[in-house]
Structure formats: structure tokens, C-alpha cells
Amino acid sequence: MGEDDGDLVRILLELISASGEVELQDIAIAAEELTVTFEGKAALSRLLAEELAVVSPETLLEAEYHPPVRTYPGSIVEVTLGAGRAEGGTRRHPVTIGGERAPAFHTFQEIPLHPPVIAGSIFDSAPPLPAPVRAFFGDALQDPCEWARLWVNKFGADLVDLDLTSTDPYIKDTPVQDAARLVEDLLQAVDVPIIIGGSGNPQKDAQVLPKIAEVCEGERVLLSSATLDMWKPVAEAAKRHGQVVLAWSPIDINQAKELNRNLTGYITPAQIIMDPTSAALGYGLEYAYSVIERIRHAALMGDKELQSPQAAGTANSWGAREAWKTDPTLGPRELRGPMWELTGSLAYLLAGVDLFIMLHPGAARTVKDIVGWLSGGSAPPTFRELIGVGK
Amino acid sequence: MKQIGPMKVYPLLPKTNCGVCEPKTCMGFAVQLCERNFTVDECPPLLEEKYRENLVRLREIFTPPIREVVIGSGDHKVTIGGALVLMRHELRYTNPPAIAVVVDDSMTDETVTKRVQETNYFHYKYIGKILTLDAIAIRSANEHPERYARLVEIVAKSTQLPLILWSHNPAVIEAGVKVVHARRPLLYAATRENWKQMGELALHYRCPLGVYDHEIRMLRSIVKTLRVMGVDDLVLDPGCGFRGDLMETVSALTQIRIAAIRDEDDLLGYPLAGAPATLWEKLYAEGKDVVRWKEACLSAMMVVRYVDLLMVSSASKWSTLPLVVLRNNIYNDPRKPVSVEPGLRTFGEPDPKEAPVFITSNFALTYYTVLSDIEKLDCHLLVVDTEGMSVDSAVAGRKFTGAKVAEVVASSGIAEKVSHRTLIIPGLAARLKGDIEDATGWDVVVGPRDSSSIPGYVKAKWYGQDHTPGWSAR
Numbered sequence: 046m047g048e049d050d051g052d053l054v055r056i057l058l059e060l061i062s063a064s065g066e067v068e069l070q071d072i073a074i075a076a077e078e079l080t081v082t083f084e085g086k087a088a089l090s091r092l093l094a095e096e097l098a099v100v101s102p103e104t105l106l107e108a109e110y111h112p113p114v115r116t117y118p119g120s121i122v123e124v125t126l127g128a129g130r131a132e133g134g135t136r137r138h139p140v141t142i143g144g145e146r147a148p149a150f151h152t153f154q155e156i157p158l159h160p161p162v163i164a165g166s167i168f169d170s171a172p173p174l175p176a177p178v179r180a181f182f183g184d185a186l187q188d189p190c191e192w193a194r195l196w197v198n199k200f201g202a203d204l205v206d207l208d209l210t211s212t213d214p215y216i217k218d219t220p221v222q223d224a225a226r227l228v229e230d231l232l233q234a235v236d237v238p239i240i241i242g243g244s245g246n247p248q249k250d251a252q253v254l255p256k257i258a259e260v261c262e263g264e265r266v267l268l269s270s271a272t273l274d275m276w277k278p279v280a281e282a283a284k285r286h287g288q289v290v291l292a293w294s295p296i297d298i299n300q301a302k303e304l305n306r307n308l309t310g311y312i313t314p315a316q317i318i319m320d321p322t323s324a325a326l327g328y329g330l331e332y333a334y335s336v337i338e339r340i341r342h343a344a345l346m347g348d349k350e351l352q353s354p355q356a357a358g359t360a361n362s363w364g365a366r367e368a369w370k371t372d373p374t375l376g377p378r379e380l381r382g383p384m385w386e387l388t389g390s391l392a393y394l395l396a397g398v399d400l401f402i403m404l405h406p407g408a409a410r411t412v413k414d415i416v417g418w419l420s421g422g423s424a425p426p427t428f429r430e431l432i433g434v435g436k
Numbered sequence: 437m438k439q440i441g442p443m444k445v446y447p448l449l450p451k452t453n454c455g456v457c458e459p460k461t462c463m464g465f466a467v468q469l470c471e472r473n474f475t476v477d478e479c480p481p482l483l484e485e486k487y488r489e490n491l492v493r494l495r496e497i498f499t500p501p502i503r504e505v506v507i508g509s510g511d512h513k514v515t516i517g518g519a520l521v522l523m524r525h526e527l528r529y530t531n532p533p534a535i536a537v538v539v540d541d542s543m544t545d546e547t548v549t550k551r552v553q554e555t556n557y558f559h560y561k562y563i564g565k566i567l568t569l570d571a572i573a574i575r576s577a578n579e580h581p582e583r584y585a586r587l588v589e590i591v592a593k594s595t596q597l598p599l600i601l602w603s604h605n606p607a608v609i610e611a612g613v614k615v616v617h618a619r620r621p622l623l624y625a626a627t628r629e630n631w632k633q634m635g636e637l638a639l640h641y642r643c644p645l646g647v648y649d650h651e652i653r654m655l656r657s658i659v660k661t662l663r664v665m666g667v668d669d670l671v672l673d674p675g676c677g678f679r680g681d682l683m684e685t686v687s688a689l690t691q692i693r694i695a696a697i698r699d700e701d702d703l704l705g706y707p708l709a710g711a712p713a714t715l716w717e718k719l720y721a722e723g724k725d726v727v728r729w730k731e732a733c734l735s736a737m738m739v740v741r742y743v744d745l746l747m748v749s750s751a752s753k754w755s756t757l758p759l760v761v762l763r764n765n766i767y768n769d770p771r772k773p774v775s776v777e778p779g780l781r782t783f784g785e786p787d788p789k790e791a792p793v794f795i796t797s798n799f800a801l802t803y804y805t806v807l808s809d810i811e812k813l814d815c816h817l818l819v820v821d822t823e824g825m826s827v828d829s830a831v832a833g834r835k836f837t838g839a840k841v842a843e844v845v846a847s848s849g850i851a852e853k854v855s856h857r858t859l860i861i862p863g864l865a866a867r868l869k870g871d872i873e874d875a876t877g878w879d880v881v882v883g884p885r886d887s888s889s890i891p892g893y894v895k896a897k898w899y900g901q902d903h904t905p906g907w908s909a910r
Contacts, residue, residue: 101632101635101636101664101665101666102661102664102665103632105628105631105657105658105661106657106660106661106664107657108653108656108657108659108660108703109653109656110652110653110656112652112691112695113691113694113695113698113699113701150683150686150687150690151687151690152683152686152687153687153690153691173885213867215866215867215868215869215870216867244867245831245832245867246867247834272832272833272834274834293832293833295825295829295830295832295833295835296825296829322829322833324826324829326758326761326762326765327562327761327765327801328801328802328826329799329801329826329829330762330765330766331524331765331766331768331770332770334524334765334766335523335524335525335770338523338524338525339523339525342523361828364828364864366805366886366888367757367758367761370888374753375753375754375757376752376753376754376755376757377754378754380725380728380729380754380755381753381754381757381758384729384732384754384755384758385758387732387733387736387758388732388733388736388758388759388761388762389762391733391736391737391740392736392740392762392765392766395686395737395740395741396740411729411733415682415733415737418678418679418680418682418683419682419683419686420683421683
């Protein structure tokens with residue numbers, strides 16, 4: 046053995062400690078002098094790694110797995126829209142949302158108690174609607190009751206959302222009485238729960254919404270909406286006539302909290318649904334997405350001021366030019382438009398939205414089918430007809 | 437996210453305040469490290485021999501719970517994974533998911549080349565960025581090694597994008613990787629049956645490796661075994677479906693990511709892959725547009741639920757565009773400001789007598805959209821302080837009002853720049869016409885609902901025969 050034998054022994058020892066064993070078989074060394082040359086320690090360990098690979102496991106190593114469940118201290122309030130005969134209303138199919146005790150579709154933890162629902166959007170005087178939406182409703186766009194019937198009977202909407210846009214003094218200034226009469230007709234036309242929206246003009250809405258609450262006595266309608274600068278008349282009317290309030294806040298979690306705090310001085314948590322604003326895909330979706338996700342998370346962590354179910358008016362996706370623009374390089378707008386509304390809706394669905402207000406029947410129906418599948422059920426798909434292909 | 441305080445980090449830094457890094461001081465650098473705005477290697481002195489142990493320790497502290505995996509080589513690579521948080525508002529999401537378009541050996545050469553070219557050239561301009569697709573996945577439909585090698589060759593010639601070699605047959609993967617190993621493709625995928633041969637191929641050709649199994653327990657088992665073999669550059673695919681199995685798909689992706697980040701399950705701390713392209717086999721009979729539709733839905737849900745690599749069959753713009761925009765939105769840094777400075781912007785050389793004056797909100801997305809539509813006109817743009825809300829939200833939320841417009845009219849000095857007194861407001865703010873007229877004393881005309889119509893509007897209405905009532909007041 047030469048002078049380097051100390052090093053050699055050290056390297057061999059390292060080899061052994063790294064690999065667990067070194068086996069020498071059928072070796073007989075008979076020499077006066079033996080020289081072993083290593084290129085260096087790095088080269089040796091590389092060699093070692095490749096040798097190890099060759100002696101890799103012959104069978105899969107066992108591993109355990111337990112789903113990462115946890116208990117949340119809070120839960121979402123259950124809110125029922127629509128009332129049947131027993132409760133003094135005429136709705137045949139009331140819907141209940143909320144009740145979750147886990148983040149959206151953490152089904153390894155809990156199957157949703159009340160899967161999210163879809164409201165079909167209609168207007169008292171049709172705004173300029175994109176062609177792919179008009180194509181599905183045709184003449185019914187001139188008749189809100191017929192429009193609503195199509196939503197329910199043909200496209201499977203769980204609710205109908207009528208916006209009384211024309212009551213705006215700057216649009217048609219439709220009188221409160223006329224608006225109320227239309228709402229009464231709508232209650233005759235469909236038997237699902239209804240959502241009634243004002244025009245967004247705060248002074249006029251303060252007259253319109255209380256009147257609607259009055260004529261819908263017993264029906265448990267959703268009044269849309271109360272805002273931080275116009276909530277009291279809506280809250281008072283909801284209290285007096287047993288309705289539910291949509292609390293609208295502009296992508297701002299603190300304003301959402303403040304508004305809920307104000308409202309609970311008048312009505313119970315079971316009469317509040319929050320709309321923290323859902324921006325269109327490509328036009329601020331990420332801010333709305335995160336506010337909705339944060340609200341849901343805070344609610345589950347126990348923040349009582351944020352435990353209302355959440356609504357998203359994804360009908361506004363059609364404000365995005367990518368949804369309606371005629372541009373052959375972007376593909377047919379009959380498909381691109383609803384896909385725009387649908388993509389945004391799916392993001393909000395996974396963030397924690399319980400109630401969608403939608404414009405395109407194909408997009409709406411797809412969300413409904415997906416909610417069914419995600420909740421462990423199965424819904425019969427009718428895509429071909431609803432996305433307008435293969436006709 | 438694992439919360440790391442600067443006081444834990446500072447003692448491991450050189451503490452010399454040498455000023456080489458941007459924060460200038462070691463404490464400042466420690467804070468920025470904890471905010472993940474800088475990486476450990478951006479402190480040059482730390483790379484000196486005497487700090488070696490500290491460097492190793494710091495790298496360990498800042499190793500993300502989800503490893504980063506690089507697919508491709510040189511200038512043509514994509515990095516996936518590296519996630520730090522479960523919810524984007526906790527910090528931000530890291531490395532947007534790569535979108536790969538699939539070609540396979542049942543297609544004609546023409547179809548393959550066409551699809552590769554479509555992927556190469558896919559782009560969409562979106563608020564100052566170009567959105568693109570990232571990779572090509574080459575799938576073996578008939579498990580014929582020679583045919584597969586030929587397909588890989590054709591694709592490799594027509595694109596520089598990173599590649600994914602997709603087959604569960606090791607002989608097929610070997611035939612393909614021989615052709616393109618220098619480009620470091622992702623081998624996709626090791627399964628409970630083929631793990632040993634696939635692991636050896638990944639080792640031999642030094643390529644990242646996908647692992648596929650529909651059971652999470654089995655994924656962990658395969659990962660554990662591959663790691664003993666020395667394969668650690670992995671991407672996990674728990675499988676996907678779009679009907680009764682959709683719940684399983686979303687649940688598995690969610691579970692894996694929670695286990696890895698919140699519960700620090702190291703065997704699951706790898707990027708996730710999803711292959712909506714597999715829907716085509718199951719649903720082909722429903723018709724191409726229907727499958728594209730469903731593929732787009734599944735892809736969107738996967739982008740939201742943590743997938744880092746998405747393999748899709750469709751490169752049609754109507755189904756892919758919403759997806760790339762969604763990806764951009766979700767992976768935006770939530771700390772980035774939403775708004776631009778309110779005030780006056782002037783474009784071109786506006787004539788004081790007749791240049792149009794437009795109004796919009798100070799929401800960044802709205803502002804940049806309007807900007808791109810009007811910047812070639814000679815005009816003024818008044819940006820109202822809507823607290824970063826878009827026009828329609830701001831109108832509904834009373835952040836866009838007559839008073840707000842009056843504020844910017846006064847502060848901008850627009851009255852000195854034009855001699856007329858007419859404002860053009862967005863169509864989406866139509867119902868504020870009277871309110872704005874009362875508050876400003878200017879005439880108001882309602883412009884288009886979408887700013888893309890402004891150039892046409894200006895030509896036809898503002899300067900044209902059919903001039904607006906407001907304009908006649910000049």
C-alpha cells in the first residue's frame with residue numbers, strides 16, 4: 046500500500062456510509078504494490094450515483110395518503126329565495142343557497158349542501174344586447190314575461206332576475222306603478238323565485254324597490270340592490286314585507302362588511318346575499334375573484350359580518366369587447382361570447398359564488414351542468430343546441 | 437404560506453450594508469427576501485466562500501413548497517411550479533401555467549405542421565402585453581416507436597417551443613427522446629406500471645418526468661420510488677374528466693396542492709399537470725365545437741385550481757383566448773396598483789377650436805384600453821378619479837358622478853385648452869348626462885359604449901355632417 050492509503054480508506058468509508066454497503070466478491074489480491082487512482086471525489090460520487098441508479102428499487106415503495114381535511118370555525122348562512130303557499134307565497138320551486146362549511150368544492154371535505162344556482166337575466170326594456178344572446182330569445186326580448194318563461198321552461202334557470210332599467214329618470218322614467226304592475230305579471234308568468242333590480246339611480250330606486258317589496262308581499266323576492274349610500278329604504282321595506290336584500294359593494298371587502306353591518310340592524314342574516322361585484326374576464330376579474338375568495342375564507346374562519354352567500358352578475362361579461370366584437374381572426378362570436386361569460390363564471394364558481402345572474406342560455410346551462418357534476422350529481426347535457434352548433 | 441420574519445433571516449446575511457443590492461442595507465434586503473421580491477442569490481457577497489453555510493441555510497429557508505421545473509433548454513424554455521401560496525391574495529401566484537398544444541401521430545403531416553404553426557404564432561395584445569402559448573405536446577396515438585420518432589422530428593423542425601413527449605410506452609418515449617434530448621423535453625408520463633423504465637430514461641437523458649396516476653396515494657408512492665432512483669424533476673398529473681368524474685378532478689388537484697403547501701407534504705410538492713386534451717377520445721362523437729367548448733371549461737377550472745402545465749388539443753382562438761386572458765388575470769400580482777393618475781392626457785396635436793374631449797375612469801384596464809383606441813387621434817382625455825373602478829362599476833357605485841367630472845374639469849385646466857364647451861362621455865355613463873351638465877356647465881354628448889368605436893364616431897359624428905347637438909353649441 047502506498048502513501049495515499051489513508052485517503053483511500055476514507056473514501057471507501059464514505060462510499061459505504063453513502064450506499065449502505067460495499068460488497069467485494071471473488072477477489073484475490075496478491076501484489077507487492079497496488080496503485081488505485083481516483084479521478085477525484087466528485088467523479089467518484091457521480092459514478093456512485095449512476096451505480097445506485099442501476100440498483101434502484103425493483104418494486105414501488107409503499108406510501109400512505111390522508112386527504113388534507115380541516116375544521117373551519119365558521120359557516121355560510123342559509124338563505125332561501127321564493128316562498129311556497131305554506132309561507133304565504135306562490136313560488137313552486139323556492140331555492141336555498143349557502144350553508145357551506147368548507148371552501149368552494151373542497152368535496153374531499155364536504156359535498157355542497159346547496160349547490161350554486163343560476164338566475165336568467167331579463168330587462169323591462171331590452172338594452173342593446175349582443176347578437177348571440179338575441180338569437181336565443183328573438184321576439185321575447187320585447188316581452189319580459191315571455192323572456193322569463195323561456196329562461197325557466199326551455200333553459201332551466203332556477204330563478205329570473207328582472208332589471209327595471211327603464212325606471213331611470215334619464216332613460217324612460219317609467220312610473221313606479223307601471224314597474225310594480227310588470228313585476229306582478231312576472232309572478233304570474235313563472236313559478237320560480239324572482240330577483241328584482243332597480244335602475245341603479247339611487248333616488249328612483251329608493252321609491253321603486255320599496256314598492257316592489259310591498260306588491261311581492263309573501264313571495265320572498267331578492268331586492269337588488271342595497272348600496273352603502275342607499276340601503277335604508279331597501280332594508281326597511283325588506284323587513285316590513287319579508288323580502289331578501291342583495292348587498293352590493295364595489296370590489297371592496299371593507300365596504301361589504303360595513304354594508305352588512307348596517308343591514309343587520311334591520312333584517313336577519315337569512316335575508317342578506319352579498320354581491321361584491323364580479324368584473325368581466327380581462328377587465329378586472331382578478332380583483333373581484335380575490336375579494337370573493339377572501340370573503341368566503343374570512344367567513345369560514347369565523348367573521349360573522351361576511352357569512353352571507355355571494356352573488357355574481359356575470360351577465361356583465363358581455364361588456365368585454367372580446368365577447369361581442371365581430372372579428373373573424375378571433376373565431377365565431379356565437380361561441381366566443383358565451384365562452385367569455387362562462388370562463389369568468391367558472392372562476393367565480395371556484396372562488397365561492399352561490400348565485401349567478403347570467404345572460405346567455407348556453408353559458409348558463411353549462412354552469413348548471415358543471416355545478417351538478419362538481420357536486421356529485423349528473424345533469425343531462427344539451428350543449429349542441431345551447432351553443433348553437435350542429436343545427 | 438410559510439411565514440418567515442426578517443429577524444430570522446438578517447443574522448444569516450453578511451450584515452455589512454455594502455450597498456450592492458437594491459435595498460442597499462442588509463435589513464432592507466431581509467425584508468424584501470421575506471416579501472419574495474428578491475432571491476437569496478441576488479446578494480453577491482453571500483456567494484463568497486466564507487458565507488457558504490449561511491447561503492445553504494438561506495436557500496433552504498426560501499425553497500418554495502412546490503419545486504420549480506424547467507422544460508426546454510437555452511433560450512427556449514418554460515419554468516413551471518414554484519408556488520408559494522394557496523390563495524393569490526396571500527402574496528401572488530408564481531410562474532403562470534404553461535399551455536401546450538397537442539399533436540399526435542394519427543394526424544397528417546400537414547395537420548401537424550399547421551397546428552404547430554398556429555401555436556408558434558398565437559398571440560393576443562392585452563393591456564401592453566402579448567399573450568402567447570408555450571409548448572407543444574407530441575402524443576403517440578398508436579405506440580409505434582419509428583412513426584413516433586418521425587413525428588418528433590417533424591415537430592422539432594417546425595418549432596423552437598419546449599416539447600412534451602407523451603406516451604405511457606417507454607419504447608415510444610425512448611425513440612422520441614433520442615431525437616430531441618438536447619432540448620430537454622418533459623417525458624410524460626411515468627405510471628404505476630412503467631415507472632422503472634421511465635425513471636431510467638429520465639435519468640439517462642437528464643429530462644424532467646411527468647408522473648400520472650388517478651390515486652393520490654399511488655402518486656406519492658411513485659414519487660417516493662423515483663426519488664430513490666435519483667429522479668427529482670417531476671410533474672404530477674392526477675388525471676381528469678368532465679362529467680361524473682369532474683368532481684374527482686377538481687378535488688384531486690385541490691387536495692394535492694393543499695397537502696403540499698399547507699401540510700408540507702414533500703412528496704406532493706411538485707408542479708401539477710392537467711390534460712383536458714384527453715376529452716377528445718371520450719367525447720369525439722359529440723362534435724368538434726362541443727369538445728372544444730368542454731375542453732375550454734375544464735381548462736379554465738384547472739387554471740383556477742392550481743394546474744401548472746395544461747395540455748389542450750384545441751388551438752382555436754375562440755376557446756383559447758378566454759383561457760390565456762384568465763391565466764393572465766389570475767397570475768397577476770395582486771399588489772400591483774389598479775389605477776392610473778387622474779387628470780388630463782393629450783394626444784397628437786389637438787386643435788383648440790375643435791379637438792374632442794373624452795372622459796374615462798382611472799381603472800388601469802379601462803384607461804389602457806381607451807388609450808390604445810384613441811392615441812392616434814388629436815384629442816384630449818380627462819381621466820376621472822373613480823378610485824380604480826371601471827366605468828360601469830363606477831357609475832353604479834357612484835364613483836363616477838357629475839361632481840367627480842367637475843373636479844377633473846376644474847383641476848385639469850381643460851377650459852384653457854379648448855374654446856368649445858362639449859364633453860364626450862362613455863356610452864356606459866349615458867345616464868349621467870344631465871348630472872354632468874349641471875355640475876360642470878359644459879354640454880355633454882354620449883359617446884360609444886365601447887371605445888373601439890371612438891375613431892368611427894369622431895369621423896361620422898364629431899367632424900361629420902351629422903354633428904351632435906352639443907357640438908353645434910360651439
